[in-house]
Amino acid sequence: MTDEFDEMYDTFKALLDSFPPSEAVKRLERLGISPDIVERIRERHEQQTVRIRELEEPHAVILGNRDTWYTGPQPKDKCWPAITDLLRKDDWPPEPAIRSLDDSSTRVVSLLNHPKQKAFSTRGLVVGYVQSGKTTNFTSVVAKAADRGYKLFIVLAGIHNGLRRQTQARLVQQLVEPNPSLWSQLTGLDKDFTPGENPASYFGRNNRTHVLCVVKKNATVLRKLAAWLEKASDYLEDCPALIIDDEADQATVATKSINPLILGIMSSLPRSAYVGYTASPFANLLIDPSAADLYPKDFVVNLPKPEGHFGTEVLFGRYALDGEDPEQVDDGYDMIRSVPDDDVAAVRPETRADVEGFEPFITDTLRRAVEYFWLVTAARRVRGTGDPHNTMLIHTSVNTAVHNSFKRPLEHLRDRFERSLSAGDADFLARLSDLWESETERVPAEDFGETKVPFERLLPELSGVLESCRVIMDNSSSEDRLDYENGPVVAIAVGGNTLSRGLTLYGLSVSYFVRSVSAYDTLLQMGRWFGFRKGYADLPRIWMTDELAEWFRHLATVETEMRRDIDIYMTEDETPLTFAVRLRTHPALRVTAAAKMRDAVTAASSYGGKRVQTHYFHTNAGWLGRNADAARALIKASVANAVRAEERPAEGRYVFRDVPHDLVIDFLSTYRFHEKSPENDADLIIDYIRKRVSKAGSLGRWNVAIVGNPKGEDFAFAPGVSVGRNNRARLDLPNPVPDFADIKTLMSRRDAAVDLAGDTGKLTEKGIMEERRRQLPDTGLLVLYPIDKVSEPLPAKRLRVPLNAEDHVIGVGLVFPEPRHGDSTVESYVSANLSNVRIEDEDYSVLDDEDA
Template sequence: MTEEFDEMYGTFKALLDSFPPAEAVKRLERLGISPEIIQQIRGRHEQQTIRIKELEEPHAVVLGNRDTWYTGPHAKDKCWPAIVDLLHKDGWPQEPAIKSLDDSSTRVVSLLNHPKEKAFSTRGLVVGYVQSGKTTNFTSVMAKAADRGYKLFIVLAGIHNGLRRQTQARLVQQLVEPNPSMWSQLTGLDKDFTPQENPASYFGRSNKTHVLCVVKKNATVLRKLARWLDKASDYLGDCPALIIDDEADQATVATKSINPLILNIMSSLPRSAYVGYTASPFANLLIDPSAEDLYPKDFVVNLPKPAGHFGTEVLFGRYALDGEDPEQVDDGYDMIRSVPADDVSCVRPETRADVEGFEPIITETLRKSVEYFWLVTAARRVRGTGTSHSTMLIHTSVNTAVHNSFERPLKHLRDRTARSLTDAELLARLRGLWERETDRVPAEDFGEAKVSFEQLVPELPGVLDSCRVIMDNSSSEDRLDYENGSVVAIAVGGNTLSRGLTLEGLSVSYFVRAVSAYDTLLQMGRWFGFRNGYADLPRIWMTDELAEWFRHLATVESEMRRDIDIYMTEDETPLTFAVRLRTHPALRVTAAAKMRDAVTASSSYGGKRVQTHYFHTNADWLRGNIDAARALVAASVANAVRVSERSAEGRYVFRGVPHEVVTDFLSRYKFHEESPENDAKLIIDYIRKRVSQARSLGRWNVAVVGLPPKGDEFTFAPGVSLGRNNRARLDLPNPAPDFADIKTLMSRRDAAVDLAGDTAKLNEQEIMDERRKHLPDTGLLVLYPIDKVSAPSPSKRLRAPLNAEEHVIGVGLVFPAPQHGDSTVESYISADLSSVRIEEEDFSLLDGEGA
């Protein structure tokens, strides 16, 4: 019956080509077809007509707060289901991994233009995490776009051959091989783009295949591609194209050769969507939106953080953002090990003149990191889980001559250790190292079983025998290759190991490279990613300064992602709301050329909380702050409208203190110079502008918050004494002299110290709402007396005693939200880098074909 019905339906469609619908129905009746069957034929025809119209004419539905034409995969799709099948075979669970990938890739495709639109030029940006599966996400986006009618797919895969080849292989495996008849390829595994004969044959109506092209961001290669597309210009009007820019902040932004070529390629494609993918989008977010450039004017989206991913915040912790409860912000895992500043000159030449003839010294920390790598590799062999590859990264310099200088001493260390594995002194040292590390980071905390030293010792000879020392840089012939058997390698390198390329089984990193900008620093972190089967074992050796930089960067990332999410939750676009990037006194946000169109954002303290967490520890500096605090309390006692005393709780509140008393204190109190957000001059200027322009902040509540008195109180003024707070410092094995970072000073409860009623259960936002309701124009300043010893509790493994020379005064400020606009203060922060030698990335590869 089905074949007979299909034949009748075909007859009806043929009649419709020559006659109106009513006449076509009459002719079916003359053929003896029953009215019931004719009705079924007409119903089928109407459904087909609607479906064809939906495919050809863009329509929109609301998804989140955006209109879109794409709401997810269809049952008849080919490319996306093939990816799902492959992921299932690789062990990906449906929940949450594949479901999360499906949702996030659908979100990106939903923001593209419908492929049937007459003309479009979309510009978007997708922000992921370093080593978090961005390639799998954009492959999924390509698959879904192909299923809906996008034809040409150009992937800009970094600037090095290694990453381009890796990306080509992944796309062939996940897109081409499952549906080979659906794809044509312009590039191969071992060849970048080479002009093909008769380009029109790829894009003419007779060729129904999708076209895949994976190229480096290299001027020579992109010129070839641009010229080739020009030859096919007559056929590209009917060719919806998706350009994926992997590592979109590298080489794309503000480069004289690459940037114009990408724009040129887009100009030859009447229907094109450009989507940049990066984990460090700082440069992309600072492009001039008014220029004909690649600013993501249409959308910016965050990818969700995958479960089990090791990111900046997980490893280094971060500082609390506005509106967060500082007590809920973690310090990070105890996996960072300190390299003393004195060791740096032993592993990296101090000046360019020292490069020639440089010989690195195997310092105690470098030796310890290498020995720990061998122990980890042995332990992973005992477990037998996760990838069979095991890699250590050593990154001290961008200079290839410096990389090569490590080969001899590292091989000597390996060979000497292999010969001494029966030596009692060596085994005792290795046992001590292993037991210290596994005690500091218990395997049970990560769902793993602890491996005893006795279990891993038998594996050590095989580990050392298979361990290679590889110099992986743009001039080396021996490169990391994970495709031909298990790899155990100590990789010494620079830029070729610093972006995009995955270091399989990376467990130990030794990193002291000097960097100048957020994006460079973040991309150096090859230790980010997934550590299935050995999540308790990774370690990173770096200087304390670099660890602090990464902690700051984790805060910048979190704040940036919170801004980006505004696009998906509020009625804002990248053309109406600019993502803010917090600055740092010793780091640029990105390269100077990429910031030339940036402006200093207006800085407003309205509705925000400011607190101190950096302190000097010398007595003179601390006594000056004690004197300033005591003068403030004395003036508050004398000028307060009312005093709330809760001495049994260790709290006093002086209400209605004139703002001049507060600004006088701020002019005397010394904030640590590495705390740009705690700039006394900016805060004073802000208060005075609010007072003069909005008649707000004229009165303040001044509180002192400590512990209940127990006989050894800190006295601010006669009758104002309380116990000292305990605030341990972050534990840095080689702390800088005269410096302490307590990370968090002010609790959520303290921000409500001057509010009436039970505020203990209020969250951060509820507290600010209460302040807006009851204290709309009143600021809060809180003083904290901190005990100079401040020993940490046993549960705080990442903390150490404060050990200051005098008691410390911490300061917290809570500003009311503005009622009628807000006064702003422009801040300009510039670091003097003239005395610091910074190694910049080498972009000479962009103009030639080699990499």
């Protein structure tokens, strides 16, 4: 009876979706269905609809807030249950992880059109995390869509054979092999699409199988597919199709060769849904929405971050966003090791002219990284858990000749290591032991639920590790590629683009990365170290320059802010055609390639209702002394011009109320912000204040505060005005940049309420801003922080070191009231252009015939 009811519910569900509940009930009763069955159908529909709407993760923005036709798996399904069975057999994480995958894939399918709808052309975007299981998610989406009647599935699997082959293998394993009678394949493991049988044999009414096609985004291949589908045009009207674009920001956006071919394939399919998957959606979010293009006009989905995933924020930390308590934002794990700038020239040619004849030098940092990799591999053999593979990545250049030049030096290093190990060289073994003890002390295994492997236990495994370790050049011209399908791998992989996107490096534990990059998406996709590290979460390490580490920290902030934008706009009842996600800019990096930003616009980002604080500083006495002079001048002027002064020496605080704005502007004109802080642009802030004073009548008066540490040594601002110096240690950079410190966080949440009346101690960041709007709707707050030049870190702050500046530091925090009567903006973000500007595509001719 249950199966009969399920079939009846599926039959009449479209009717319930199309009419109000009361009308739908009447129509069911007119069909002669008994009232008790009608009531059961109505209750089932209501429960399923509520479940979809209440899915907490992932969040989505839905065009027109349309209700869904898909409410989740049904007992008669075959493809989705096969996937869950395989995941359980493969020792996937506990049941909650499968439930999360179920919910997130259900959300994506629910945004597609019903396969029986007469005609549709849907375009959506799914935003995941690098190496976070996007393939598993879109495979689940394909399975669920197939269970409901979608017939043709085209998966665009990047631009390289390696990723296409890896994707084909995954889809065959999880979709085809469990239900071979349900599937026909247009591509094979070692065969991209080539025109074969008559299309009618796949799409005619006599063939009820689902059709799977996994192709590269290569112009030659896509032309063949488009021409083949054109021959099947008579049969495609009844062929609902789902196109999955893996790595959707690569080649798809702003290319004259690839993009039109994808659009052409869609135009030949009367019922088609295009869904892009990417962890770096910057280019996709900047497409002109008004153009005939692949802007995600119908939905944007944030996939949840899986438990145990190593992402940008986890490894590098990030900066606080507006509305967050900076003290609650983590610094990241102590897994980043610094490569001195002087080492870069030894592993990467400085110019193109230097490529010919280049041979890398094994620097101390590279040797240390390689030796640590061998130690990790030995330790993992002792543990005997997790992924059987062990991989190290060396990525210094995109040039294949440079990759190949690493083979001889690395093999010589391995041979020397093996000889020293066999000889029992005491100094050599002591150095290895020191390396292991140092690394395992900095990142305790117990913090990750693991047990430290003593050096004495891993030492006997090292000989076998060296014997099995291969040095592999994996690039577009090499024949020797990474192959994880024929037994456990121990490999040092040297490569470029073939290793930098989509392709999974199994058992990756050590990365040496000094590749020069210029855009967010390139930088993020280079992070092959992101992902899951089951059984060895305490052991991964990344060697890179301090500049690159700072870029990744900035990128973690951009990612978090981007995802928050998507979530916020969902709650505000916006759609992808009425909002444009903002992407924070960086002075040294582009958001994406110039061609992909051609139609982006500078987004308006107001200082209104926001908090700005300094966290970068020079450490030389001259620069610091000038800033101290500027601060003292402001306090002296505030003492003379404030309407009222409040002294709280026991708390180390002063507040000077209603200081004229021109004194604040004078201070901002003389105080020097560090040039690496784009959000702390004195000219923009001054311009904002002046415009708001003249146009909106606010920010004419400011409260100027001093926040010190009552237990610190005194710092005098003016006669009778002194507070104890604060302690702000800097982030630890093993090879610190001269004359530079990053303290990451200056202001606490409590400091933003220093001039508010009443008990604000328990207020959240949002509550403080609401209270500011109530008490001080037009008044700005400027807070000065005297920071002790030594500033020893607290014992718990393992990623901090003493500040050690040449003089005491003055930090500055600014809190701006929310706009009330119109606001002036600053420009530090880019977004999609929601006007009617036509997109101009760049010709990526390299993608036309390469690797066909």
